[in-house]
Amino acid sequence: MSHAMDVLPYLVAAYVFLTGCYGLATSRHLIHAVGCLAVCQSATYILLLAVGYRAGGTAPVFSDIEPGSRPVVDPVVQALTLTDIVVGATVTALLLALVLQIAKRHGTVDPDELRELRG
Amino acid sequence: MNRLRLWLLAVGGTGLAALLVAACLDLPRFGGRSHPYGDRAVHASLRRHIANTIASVNFDQRAYDTLGEMSILFAAVLGCVVLLRQTRDEHRAPPEPAEVARPVRRYALLVLPVALVTGLYVIAHGQLSPGGGFQGGVVAATALHLLYLGADYGALERVRPLGVYETTDALAVSSYVVLGLAGLLAGTAFLANTLLPYGTFNTLSSGGTVPLLNAAVGMEVAGAATVLLAHFLDQAVEIEDATEEEPGK
Amino acid sequence: MNGWILAATLALGGGGAAVLWGVTTGPPARRILAQNLATSAVCPALLLLSQGYGRPSYVDLALLLALLGPVGTLVFARLLSDDLAGERPSAWGLTWTAAGLGLAAVVAACAAAGPGRAMVKLLVIGVLLIAGNVIASRALAGGFRRVGGG
Amino acid sequence: MADAVIVVTLLLTAACATAAVTQRDPARQALVLSVLGVVLAALFTVLQAPDVGLSQLAVGSALTPLLIMLSVRKTRRRGRSKEDRE
Numbered sequence: 001m002s003h004a005m006d007v008l009p010y011l012v013a014a015y016v017f018l019t020g021c022y023g024l025a026t027s028r029h030l031i032h033a034v035g036c037l038a039v040c041q042s043a044t045y046i047l048l049l050a051v052g053y054r055a056g057g058t059a060p061v062f063s064d065i066e067p068g069s070r071p072v073v074d075p076v077v078q079a080l081t082l083t084d085i086v087v088g089a090t091v092t093a094l095l096l097a098l099v100l101q102i103a104k105r106h107g108t109v110d111p112d113e114l115r116e117l118r119g
Numbered sequence: 120m121n122r123l124r125l126w127l128l129a130v131g132g133t134g135l136a137a138l139l140v141a142a143c144l145d146l147p148r149f150g151g152r153s154h155p156y157g158d159r160a161v162h163a164s165l166r167r168h169i170a171n172t173i174a175s176v177n178f179d180q181r182a183y184d185t186l187g188e189m190s191i192l193f194a195a196v197l198g199c200v201v202l203l204r205q206t207r208d209e210h211r212a213p214p215e216p217a218e219v220a221r222p223v224r225r226y227a228l229l230v231l232p233v234a235l236v237t238g239l240y241v242i243a244h245g246q247l248s249p250g251g252g253f254q255g256g257v258v259a260a261t262a263l264h265l266l267y268l269g270a271d272y273g274a275l276e277r278v279r280p281l282g283v284y285e286t287t288d289a290l291a292v293s294s295y296v297v298l299g300l301a302g303l304l305a306g307t308a309f310l311a312n313t314l315l316p317y318g319t320f321n322t323l324s325s326g327g328t329v330p331l332l333n334a335a336v337g338m339e340v341a342g343a344a345t346v347l348l349a350h351f352l353d354q355a356v357e358i359e360d361a362t363e364e365e366p367g368k
Numbered sequence: 369m370n371g372w373i374l375a376a377t378l379a380l381g382g383g384g385a386a387v388l389w390g391v392t393t394g395p396p397a398r399r400i401l402a403q404n405l406a407t408s409a410v411c412p413a414l415l416l417l418s419q420g421y422g423r424p425s426y427v428d429l430a431l432l433l434a435l436l437g438p439v440g441t442l443v444f445a446r447l448l449s450d451d452l453a454g455e456r457p458s459a460w461g462l463t464w465t466a467a468g469l470g471l472a473a474v475v476a477a478c479a480a481a482g483p484g485r486a487m488v489k490l491l492v493i494g495v496l497l498i499a500g501n502v503i504a505s506r507a508l509a510g511g512f513r514r515v516g517g518g
Numbered sequence: 519m520a521d522a523v524i525v526v527t528l529l530l531t532a533a534c535a536t537a538a539v540t541q542r543d544p545a546r547q548a549l550v551l552s553v554l555g556v557v558l559a560a561l562f563t564v565l566q567a568p569d570v571g572l573s574q575l576a577v578g579s580a581l582t583p584l585l586i587m588l589s590v591r592k593t594r595r596r597g598r599s600k601e602d603r604e
Contacts, residue, residue, distance in 0.1 A: 005150075005521050010143035012528045016535040018136055023539030025128045031544035031589055035551055038582065039535050042558055045574070046531065049565045052157065055150030056520075059566045060161050060172035063247040063321055064425045067165050072172075073566045074157030075164070079176035081570045083188045086253055086340075089577045090195035093347050096589045097202040100354055103593045104206075150521075173569045217449075223442070226503040233496070234435050241428065241572070248425040249568035257576035258432065261439060264584070268442045344581065348588075355588040355595075377523040380560055384530040391553050392537045399549050406553045407579075410560050417523075417563055426568050429559065429575065436580045440552050443580065447587040448545060 009050035017043035030099040030109040034092060041088040045081050052077035168317040169326040174246040178332040182310040185332070186295060189339055193292050196343045203350040209358050216271040227269025234262030242337035246326045252333045256340025264348060272356050281349055288342030295335040298328055372420030376413040379469070383409025396451040397508065400444045401459055404504045407437025408466035411497050412473030415490070419477050424486050427477075427493065434493050438500030445507040452508070463505040470497045527561040548586040555579050 020040030027033035052074030058065070060072040103109050147153070164175035177185050205211065219227075238259030245251030266275040299310035307313045310332075318325035387409060390402025411433045418426035445452070474494035481487050534554040541547040555578020562571035 005525070006148040007143050007146070008525065009149050009528055010146055011140065012532050014136065014139035014143055015532055017139070018132060019532075019535050019539050021135075022128070022132065025124070028542065029544055031586060031593065032542060032547055035544065035547045035586065036539055038551060039538050039554070042531075042535065042554065045558065045570065046528075046561070049562060049567050049570065050149055051146065052154065052567075053150050053565050054152060054154060054157075057566055058421060058423060059249065059426075059568050060157070060164075061247075061249055061423075061425055061568065062165070062170040062172075063244075064423060067161075072157070072161060074154040075160050075172035075176050076156045078173050078567045078570050079181060081567065082173065082177060082251075082253065082573055083184065085570065085573045085577055086188055087191055089581065090192050092582055093351075093585055094195045094198050094202075096351070096585055097199040100589055100592055101202050103596055107596070109593050171569070217446070220506065223503055223507045226438075226499065227442070230435065230439075230496070230500075233492075234439075237431060237435055241432070249428055250572055251569065254432070254569070254572040254576045257573070257581055258436065261436060261576070261580045261584075265439060268439065268446055348581075348584065351585055351588040355591045373520075373523055377526050380523070380530065381526045384526075384557060385533075387553055388530070388533055388537060391549055392541065396546070399546060403549045403553055406556045410556050413560060414563060417560075421566075423568075426563060429563055429568055429571050432572055432575045433556065433559065433579065436575060437556070440580045440583055443584050443587060444549060444552075447591055451545075 009046065009053075013043045013047035013050060016040075016046060028110055028112070030102065030111060031096070033111070034095045034099065037095065038088065038092055041084070041091075044084055048077045048081045048084065165320075167312060167326060167329075168320045169329055170247045170321045171245065171249065171251075173249075174251050174329060174333060175326070177251070178246075178329045178336075179312045179326070182299070182312070182332060185336065186299065186310070189292055189295060189336060192339065192343050193288065196288065196347055199347055199350055203354050205353070205358050211357050212359050214272055214356050216273065219269060219271075224269045227265045231262055231265045231269070234265065235259055238262055238341070242334060243323060243330075245333040245337070246329045247321060247323070252336030252338075253340050256337045257344055259337075259341045260344035260348065263345060267352065272352065275352075279345065279349065281346065284342045284345045284349075286342075287338055288346060291335045291337075291339035291342060295332060295339070298331055298335065302328075370420055372416045376416035376420060379409055379413040379416065379473075383413070383469075396448055400441065400448065400452075400508055401462070401505070403444060404438070404441040404501065404508070405462065405466055407433060407441070407504075408470055408497065408501045411437065411493075412470050415473045415477045415493070419480055424481070427486070427489060431489065431493050431496070434496040434500060438504045441504040442507055445504070460505065463501060467498045467501050470494065470501065524564050527557065527564050530557050531561050544586065544590050548583045548590070551586070552579055552583040555582065 017040055020036050023036030024033055027036060054071055054073045057071045057073040060075040106114060160176050161172050163180060164172040169175040238255045241250035241258060242252055242255030302311040302314055303309050305314055312327040315327040317327050387402050387406045391399050411430050414430040474490055478487050478490050481490060534557050538547055538550040538554050541550050555574060559571040559575040562574055
């Protein structure tokens with residue numbers, strides 16, 4: 001149990017990433033593809049936070065606990081993840097705007113039909 | 120063609136999976152005790168009287184990165200505005216008001232101020248408790264859109280002069296840069312947190328420039344999210360092609 | 369591992385599995401209902417976790433979820449009102465069960481916190497959670513009727 | 519034993535991610551994505567990252583679903599009017 005626990009979060013992150021990639025590659029709808037990309041992004045959050053976790057630790061926020069009274073987890077990766085989520089949300093928005101533009105120009109949101117259009 | 124693609128995907132996916140698993144097995148063990156950067160970040164944060172270490176990392180130790188993040192957000196919103204603008208072959212058709220059941224309408228109008236206050240609270244306590252400019256900004260922007268849910272798009276448009284939000288967005292980004300430059304003028308470094316006194320630990324004004332930068336990010340995110348949602352709502356609800364039929368048929 | 373965390377684990381595991389099953393199968397109405405239940409299962413779990421870790425500041429997460437979860441459900445109810453036109457799901461039994469779970473978590477957390485500012489916050493969360501849950505169910509059972517493009 | 523809650527939320531996250539990918543209709547996928555957002559927020563709380571959990575809640579439970587649903591609505595309306603013309 002404890003040995004599996006050493007790598008389980010990393011494996012879950014890898015699994016989520018691969019699942020998202022599978023969805024991206026087989027997607028038949030561009031908006032669905034954007035959703036799959038969001039799944040891929042969430043894998044990076046899991047990986048980063050898993051790296052920073054410390055067994056028995058608590059959040060490095062000292063508004064309600066005395067500094068130094070309890071072990072804390074790594075704040076650096078949490079800050080990175082925060083940035084990651086912001087950038088992920090903007091990427092989703094920008095891609096959705098592009099999808100709407102494609103739908104307007106080509107009248108379809110199926111990636112395969114788009115390929116045929118280009119010839 | 121399609122089968123070939125699936126085969127390619129299977130081969131590539133298996134290879135990637137094998138590499139990822141190998142990498143996972145080599146990572147430091149989950150929950151381990153050694154976090155050298157984390158420990159140093161906590162010390163630096165406590166030295167500057169900031170209770171929330173994550174805010175300290177974001178707005179003090181890595182403030183320059185947050186400037187980059189803000190510019191990404193700003194550029195992305197700009198891109199969306201350009202992509203989703205109304206083109207010449209489209210026209211606006213003001214949507215007919217939707218019929219909203221009275222309890223839902225009341226709920227939306229009651230929760231709106233609560234959500235706005237919560238957003239401001241999350242921004243203001245960014246350097247103390249979990250939260251900060253980004254989280255609070257998104258909540259505040261979402262709160263505004265309760266008007267669309269509780270009433271209709273027309274009501275939202277009346278309280279949402281888009282120009283004001285666009286200006287807020289731009290002003291917030293520039294105020295962040297100005298705060299950074301102020302550090303330079305004071306003779307230290309760009310975005311260095313040496314301008315203001317660090318204050319009393321665990322109070323609203325503690326942490327030097329961190330609360331100010333935090334507020335700037337909050338303003339920026341609230342403005343950016345509102346502008347973004349406004350353009351998507353315009354596209355989904357109001358703007359139509361010349362060829363498009365009347366909606367609701 | 370204390371009782372609070374154990375209760376939160378049960379709420380997350382049981383509620384999460386039920387929500388996941390509901391949100392992936394069946395007609396759109398049922399899926400939105402399950403999405404609404406995600407809020408009412410996870411929000412009490414967050415309250416319990418906050419108690420279990422001894423961190424009152426984690427309560428902010430439950431506050432945000434109680435505020436934004438029903439908003440998300442209303443978004444779906446509004447923008448999918450066409451798909452919902454035929455069927456009007458009314459799972460009031462489930463809704464009140466979820467509300468009861470929220471109430472139990474809030475009461476337990478209040479009893480542990482004792483009177484003070486923390487208790488006021490917990491009560492606000494409880495009111496928002498239960499009101500949001502009931503209103504979202506109400507919205508699904510015919511809260512939005514489309515007249516035009518709005 | 520203390521890790522039970524972490525294991526449960528991790529498995530729940532993996533299941534949600536799988537479900538989000540296998541739902542082919544974007545509107546239904548958006549529903550699963552919003553559930554995924556909430557579950558991720560719970561996972562981040564369990565991993566002691568409340569700041570990250572808050573921003574995931576703010577983005578995942580209301581903002582992203584709203585954006586996706588608005589895009590779906592726009593493309594659907596376009597599709598519907600195209601069918602009407604034909």
